[in-house]
Amino acid sequence: MSDYGDSADGTPAPPHQRSPKRRRVYKDSENSTPRYSSPDGIDEHRPYHSSNLDDRRASNDRRRSRDSDESDDRHDRKYRGHTTSRSSSRADTPRSSQSHSPLDPPSPPQYKPLRVNYKQKFILRGHRKGVAQVRFSPDGRWIASCSADGTIKIWDSATGKHVRTLEGHLAGVSTIAWSPDSNTIASGSDDKTIRLWRRATGKPYPAPLLGHHNYVYSVAFSPKGNMLASGSYDEAVFLWDLRSRHQMRSLPAHSDPVGGVDFIKDGTLVCSCSTDGLVRVWDTATGQCLRTLVHEDNAPVTQVRFSPNGRYILAFTLDSCIRLWDYDLGHCKKTYQGHVNKKYSLGGAFGVSGTDGFIVSGSEDGDIVFWDAQNKNVVQRVSGHEGVVLWVDTCPGATGMIASGGLDGTVRIWVDTDEEETIGALKLEDEAAVNGYALDINEAGVNGDGMGGVTYENGAFGFEHDTPRDDMSVDGGGSSDKEQPGSDTVMRD
Amino acid sequence: MNLALADPFAIAQDYPETTTGHLFNGHACALRFNRKGDFLAAGRIDGVVVIFDVETQSVATKLKGHIRQIQSLSWSHCGRYLLTSAQDWKCIIWDLKDDTMLRMVKFEAAVYMAELHPANHLKFVVSLYEDQPLLVDATENITRKNNFSSIPNRDADVEISEKQAAGDAKTATTCALFAASGDHIIAGTNKGFLNIIEVETLKTIFSTKICTGVVIFLRLTNSGRDMVINASDRIIRTTQLPNLTADPDTITIEVEHKLQDMVNKVSWNHVAFSSTGEYVTASTYNNHDIYIWERNVGSLVRILEPTKEEHGVVEWHPHRPMIVACGLESGKIDIWSIIPQQRWSALAPDFVEVEENVEYVEHEDEFDIHPQEEIQKRRLDLEDDVVDVLTSKALQDTNGEEIFRMPVNYGLQDSEGEEEFVTVGRGEMRRKSPTEAREYLLNSEVVGSTDENQKRTVKKTKKR
Numbered sequence: 001m002s003d004y005g006d007s008a009d010g011t012p013a014p015p016h017q018r019s020p021k022r023r024r025v026y027k028d029s030e031n032s033t034p035r036y037s038s039p040d041g042i043d044e045h046r047p048y049h050s051s052n053l054d055d056r057r058a059s060n061d062r063r064r065s066r067d068s069d070e071s072d073d074r075h076d077r078k079y080r081g082h083t084t085s086r087s088s089s090r091a092d093t094p095r096s097s098q099s100h101s102p103l104d105p106p107s108p109p110q111y112k113p114l115r116v117n118y119k120q121k122f123i124l125r126g127h128r129k130g131v132a133q134v135r136f137s138p139d140g141r142w143i144a145s146c147s148a149d150g151t152i153k154i155w156d157s158a159t160g161k162h163v164r165t166l167e168g169h170l171a172g173v174s175t176i177a178w179s180p181d182s183n184t185i186a187s188g189s190d191d192k193t194i195r196l197w198r199r200a201t202g203k204p205y206p207a208p209l210l211g212h213h214n215y216v217y218s219v220a221f222s223p224k225g226n227m228l229a230s231g232s233y234d235e236a237v238f239l240w241d242l243r244s245r246h247q248m249r250s251l252p253a254h255s256d257p258v259g260g261v262d263f264i265k266d267g268t269l270v271c272s273c274s275t276d277g278l279v280r281v282w283d284t285a286t287g288q289c290l291r292t293l294v295h296e297d298n299a300p301v302t303q304v305r306f307s308p309n310g311r312y313i314l315a316f317t318l319d320s321c322i323r324l325w326d327y328d329l330g331h332c333k334k335t336y337q338g339h340v341n342k343k344y345s346l347g348g349a350f351g352v353s354g355t356d357g358f359i360v361s362g363s364e365d366g367d368i369v370f371w372d373a374q375n376k377n378v379v380q381r382v383s384g385h386e387g388v389v390l391w392v393d394t395c396p397g398a399t400g401m402i403a404s405g406g407l408d409g410t411v412r413i414w415v416d417t418d419e420e421e422t423i424g425a426l427k428l429e430d431e432a433a434v435n436g437y438a439l440d441i442n443e444a445g446v447n448g449d450g451m452g453g454v455t456y457e458n459g460a461f462g463f464e465h466d467t468p469r470d471d472m473s474v475d476g477g478g479s480s481d482k483e484q485p486g487s488d489t490v491m492r493d
Numbered sequence: 494m495n496l497a498l499a500d501p502f503a504i505a506q507d508y509p510e511t512t513t514g515h516l517f518n519g520h521a522c523a524l525r526f527n528r529k530g531d532f533l534a535a536g537r538i539d540g541v542v543v544i545f546d547v548e549t550q551s552v553a554t555k556l557k558g559h560i561r562q563i564q565s566l567s568w569s570h571c572g573r574y575l576l577t578s579a580q581d582w583k584c585i586i587w588d589l590k591d592d593t594m595l596r597m598v599k600f601e602a603a604v605y606m607a608e609l610h611p612a613n614h615l616k617f618v619v620s621l622y623e624d625q626p627l628l629v630d631a632t633e634n635i636t637r638k639n640n641f642s643s644i645p646n647r648d649a650d651v652e653i654s655e656k657q658a659a660g661d662a663k664t665a666t667t668c669a670l671f672a673a674s675g676d677h678i679i680a681g682t683n684k685g686f687l688n689i690i691e692v693e694t695l696k697t698i699f700s701t702k703i704c705t706g707v708v709i710f711l712r713l714t715n716s717g718r719d720m721v722i723n724a725s726d727r728i729i730r731t732t733q734l735p736n737l738t739a740d741p742d743t744i745t746i747e748v749e750h751k752l753q754d755m756v757n758k759v760s761w762n763h764v765a766f767s768s769t770g771e772y773v774t775a776s777t778y779n780n781h782d783i784y785i786w787e788r789n790v791g792s793l794v795r796i797l798e799p800t801k802e803e804h805g806v807v808e809w810h811p812h813r814p815m816i817v818a819c820g821l822e823s824g825k826i827d828i829w830s831i832i833p834q835q836r837w838s839a840l841a842p843d844f845v846e847v848e849e850n851v852e853y854v855e856h857e858d859e860f861d862i863h864p865q866e867e868i869q870k871r872r873l874d875l876e877d878d879v880v881d882v883l884t885s886k887a888l889q890d891t892n893g894e895e896i897f898r899m900p901v902n903y904g905l906q907d908s909e910g911e912e913e914f915v916t917v918g919r920g921e922m923r924r925k926s927p928t929e930a931r932e933y934l935l936n937s938e939v940v941g942s943t944d945e946n947q948k949r950t951v952k953k954t955k956k957r
Contacts, residue, residue: 179901180898184903196903205903224898225900226548227549242903243546243549243551243553243903244549244552245903281498283499283833288833288835291839292840293842294842307882309883311881311882324882330842332872333880335873357882357883373882374879
């Protein structure tokens with residue numbers, strides 16, 4: 001576990017247009033902030049963050065009213081970053097541009113704006129460190145969450161009750177995935193292994209999948225459940241045959257750590273992304289690279305996800321954008337902006353409201369942001385997490401539930417509700433809390449050093465040497481201007 | 494969903510060219526793909542049926558029930574049920590959801606071949622060695638077996654001569670299968686007749702002498718419109734099946750092509766159609782070659798590179814250019830397929846592959862310098878296409894029918910206490926150590942240092 005930045009630096013990089021090398025940071029986030037994100041980047045967020053927090057209470061109403069007087073802005077194509085709040089300017093621009101297009105509507109003549117109203121239902125506490133990923137099981141009954149504390153927890157999605165804690169990884173768990181039958185969980189960890197767990201008993205299958213030379217960042221089950229794709233910090237994407245537990249294929253994927261992998265719903269394609277700014281699409285059967293998607297800015301891509309119908313790829317990049325790619329044509333179809341994503345590997349999901357699709361993602365300012373997939377408007381922001389929201393997942397099926405996990409170590413369940421009254425937020429304490437672990441949120445997650453003293457039961461691995469999920473961080477070295485020219489400059493105008 | 498991205502030239506390639514590997518798990522002697530082509534069932538000479546996952550080339554499950562060599566395999570339409578017949582005079586219908594025997598039917602003679610009804614997975618037709626062929630209905634708990642005649646249907650007014658009567662007495666059905674609708678049985682006899690039997694009445698409605706020798710094997714295309722007939726007269730015949738529901742008097746079956754090797758006069762062990770029925774492939778008797786004919790004109794297009802042994806059953810993947818065949822001596826399953834070429838332009842999106850030199854013409858505004866924000870703004874403004882992230886086009890694929898997904902057993906290797914033997918030399922056998930559980934995997938597919946990793950894995954687990 002020496003300096004992995006070295007190997008990355010060793011690869012020949014084209015002189016221009018290459019974002020500076022990212023390097024994993026071993027200390028917890030806040031201590032070493034100056035190392036990987038420009039100070040002014042942080043400063044810039046702060047006012048945004050606070051101002052938004054201030055008027056969040058009223059934000060719902062405001063959002064509605066803004067929708068209603070949309071017509072006023074119609075021909076106002078100017079960015080109004082100075083005068084109005086950031087979110088509104090972001091939201092309006094695409095809409096106004098759309099109305100300009102003469103070819104616009106053979107499609108729904110009257111576009112009914114998508115409206116969601118999510119409220120927090122449960123707070124699930126128990127993880128002692130940041131929650132890296134939260135995933136609904138395919139049958140919607142369970143939620144699995146994994147954390148930098150090395151555990152995976154299973155929760156009942158309907159009641160929010162803690163069902164089971166899966167322990168066995170020797171380091172933080174960065175990623176989890178459900179098998180299609182909802183009976184098995186795969187997890188990838190910083191201890192370089194991938195483990196399979198039985199959901200019903202909480203026991204792991206005996207032999208872990210070994211082969212990655214570095215942290216495992218992302219795992220995805222094939223839709224048939226016979227294969228697993230994994231992406232790792234060692235820059236490789238592996239396809240595993242889960243029956244014999246051997247590595248079936250190694251995809252010579254990227255020249256930088258692989259952030260995310262995903263399977264298309266019929267299992268014929270795998271996509272992977274890396275901090276080298278590329279999204280690659282692979283043929284599962286042959287292991288061939290079929291397409292590479294790259295944005296001009298070459299921003300590091302930290303997560304990818306196929307759309308529910310498999311026609312698009314959603315890519316999360318560290319320039320605070322989420323891009324929807326038509327991978328067939330190789331075009332970026334939509335850019336969703338309005339959240340903050342500069343150093344963490346944030347994750348989001350596609351959701352359905354009525355017949356319309358929305359996109360939901362976490363944000364580094366503690367919000368969960370919902371976008372209309374069609375017109376790129378931010379339709380809702382909810383807050384609750386104290387600190388970065390690392391992962392948001394939507395429940396399969398009609399319930400419309402979403403779950404989020406954050407750096408504060410909590411998992412939160414949100415439901416779409418028409419009623420205005422708030423749901424009595426039920427706080428469910430995990431037995432771990434009863435067992436006397438420190439649960440102070442501030443300590444547990446936001447200030448990373450709060451957990452410096454906690455040592456994992458296994459003894460061998462102190463967490464001082466371990467890396468929690470603030471790991472897809474960027475060693476920007478003050479050059480973030482170069483990296484995110486678009487979003488930043490737009491804001492400053 | 495990868496079709497849109499795949500190399501068009503690779504898709505246009507219809508038939509396999511090179512050996513791409515092999516599967517081995519015991520001595521296989523019967524093969525059959527399921528309809529979707531994701532699983533390959535292999536019957537072994539010890540009566541075990543191994544089901545391979547075609548994608549991962551690993552063993553999905555093993556079915557143990559027969560005690561003698563497997564004779565034939567037949568998948569149900571949905572892929573959940575598998576009918577196996579063996580030389581232990583039994584047929585078993587397996588439910589692959591939990592690998593249990595759904596029905597076991599015993600017969601009075603060895604089974605040549607058993608084929609499932611296309612719609613009803615509890616109904617099948619068997620042809621027996623020196624016995625009357627049977628239509629078996631196992632829908633209820635008591636299995637109903639109805640035999641039907643092997644004797645060809647002749648004009649009623651013509652008197653049957655003594656010689657004919659004697660011949661009729663010796664006639665036996667050597668293979669039988671259902672037509673695509675499931676309303677008719679097509680049966681071939683040892684006298685070279687092709688009989689069509691109505692399922693409802695079990696009457697032979699039509700017969701024709703199709704060849705001079707024994708009809709060894711029949712196979713329909715996926716659509717059920719074409720049939721290939723392998724006969725002992727060393728000729729493979731292809732025909733188009735007529736509309737069987739029409740008036741029996743109007744039915745005619747004409748041989749479309751006669752495929753044979755005029756020079757070597759080889760006879761054929763087994764035949765199979767390609768996915769679309771455009772090609773026919775056959776394994777040769779006493780020979781190592783596998784022939785592929787194009788059915789449109791009936792010409793030989795390829796003889797696959799020979800391997801070390803003669804092949805028995807040969808099968809074509811239901812929608813990929815992939816042929817599998819099992820060796821008669823070792824029972825190894827050889828695979829022929831296409832090795833795709835990586836298109837380098839897929840790796841570098843800024844480049845395109847061009848056929849010839851193209852003169853570069855610079856656009857008027859190509860190198861204009863615009864402020865970043867303007868570019869960004871313009872880019873965002875362009876994103877006004879309607880996107881549909883939810884509805885999928887491929888809905889008609891399912892047709893509303895129940896999709897069966899075979900459960901994946903992640904603990905298979907852990908629970909496998911089965912003793913297996915491997916040959917280490919002539920007449921020498923060695924018990925396979927549990928660490929070598931990967932023997933059957935495709936060797937050529939293992940990339941680079943995987944082997945080393947695997948060994949390390951083994952060591953580590955041992956230590957624990």
